Every structure is written in C-alpha cells, then in structure tokens.
Amino acid sequence: MSSPAPALAKAQPERRIVVVRLADSAEAVAVLSALFALLLIAFPVSFPRLIVNGWQHGQLIPVMMAVTLLLDGCLYFRVAHLLSAKPGPVAAACLGSLPLLVVGGLSLLLQSAVHHTISLDLPNLQSRIGEEILAHTYLGLVAAIFLPFLVIRLLQQAKGKGL
C-alpha cells in the first residue's frame, strides 16, 4: 500500500478546533437543575434519602464522578459535532481531569462540613446532615459540569483560541 499523496493531503480543508462557549454548559446545568428541583418537589423524602444512603455507602462520589465526566464529554463532542470542528487536546485533558478533581475536592469539603455539623451537637442532627449532603451533591454536580468549561473558555481566551 502506498501512502496518500502529499498534494491530496494538503488539499483537504483543515478542521478548526472547537471553541467552547459557556452558554453550552449553562444550558446543560439549567436542565440538570430543573431535573433536580422537580425530583425534590415530586419526591421530597425518597430522593434525598437515596442521595444520603448513597453517600453513607460510599457510592455517591463515584456515581457523581461518572455522571459529570460523561455529561461533560457528551457536551463537548456535541459542540464539536455542531460546529464541525475537531476536539482540542488541552480541552480534552481539562474535561478528562477537572470533573474528577472538582467532585473529589468537594467530597472532602462535604466531609469537613459533616464533621463541623456533628461537632456543634445541635438538635435534629441527622436531618441537618442529610440536608448538607443534599446541598453539596447539587452544588458538586453544578461545579463539575460548569467549571471545566469555564476553565477551557478562559484558557481559550488567554491563548487566542489555540486549544
């Protein structure tokens, strides 16, 4: 087999790299928030209990990591497909690592918040901890979806969209 002719290779138009806009991830976070709110209103007891049980059994954080990683990846490839542009290596690295780092970091913050609540020795402690876990779960999901795109956007602006 012969290699492709250099002239033919040069003749193909070069696909530009995806330029991410925050509006893309904002739309996804808005849908996620609406879903979270609807679940809270429709299942005010069972949905928070599901999340708290997941945290107590150590399943919540891995699930959050998987969900945010998948969502960020799908969002990025959707934008790339719509713009007919190719994914950039730095953006891919950001999307591959930042959701995990954000969720991991926020899980440490949640543990700290739970220890803080326990140390105060307040009444209705179990319910308070449950609400803290619920709030951190929501904020963690939002942060892990929105912040990687914010970082990519800022990097793209700083480096002249060469990511």
Place this chain on the structure above:
Amino acid sequence: MAGWTFKWLFWIALYLVPVVLLPWAMAHSWNQQHGAAARFSPRDLLKRGELGLLSLVLASSVIWDLLQSQFTPHTRALGAILLAVGGVMAVNVWVETYCRQHSGTDWHPERAWRDSRNMALLVFSMAAVMQILLDRFTKVVAQ
C-alpha cells in the same frame, strides 16, 4: 404541594414579568403613543445581553439568603461562589456585547441573545434549587 406550586409561580413571575413582559409592554405602549409602526419582541429588546444584569441581581439576592441561613460555612461559601461565578459570567455577556458593538469589532446579536438567555437560565435554575434547599433546611432547623 400547593405551597411549592405558589413558590414556583412566584419565581417564574419574578423572572418573566419585570424582565420580559414589562419592557415589551412599555415598548408596545410607546409605539401606541408615538404612532410608530415598529414592533419589538422581548428578544429584540434584550438581544444585547441585558438578561445578564438581571442574572447578577438574582444571584446576589440568593447569595444574601444563603449567607443568612444556618447551613455550615462550607456550604454557604460553595453556594455563594458558584452563584457569584454564574452571575458574573452572565453579566460578562452583556459587557462583552456592549464592548464589541461600540468598538466596531465582530458582533453577533444572535450569539449574544443565545449566550445571555442560557446564562440567565443557569442562574435562574440555580437560584430556584437553592431556594428549595434553603426552605427545606429552615424547616429542619425549626423542628
């Protein structure tokens, strides 16, 4: 459930009436008074990213509520930072659009409208969830 429905209606009204319907009604009234034939849709009125301003105001009010709550300092800080980032990035759409328009650089009204609409939706939905979480937490504390 009825209380929640009322709260949701209040939130939607807070978003739609002063920002979308009121400017549209005022523009309609101005047209009537001046006999102008021009018709403005809410999109025409807000196409320069003005929704970003509302987003920042909305985010500020929820941050205030969050800081007054009895959540742990960790949760308050995290929620306040995320809401503030959302609000600032929403207002950035308006500022960037204004700068582009007045400096004569590349300006796309379609893009500005889409960006500001999505950022406003982000802040609005985050604010709504935070209000639900705050309401739940207040009930837990009161028990």
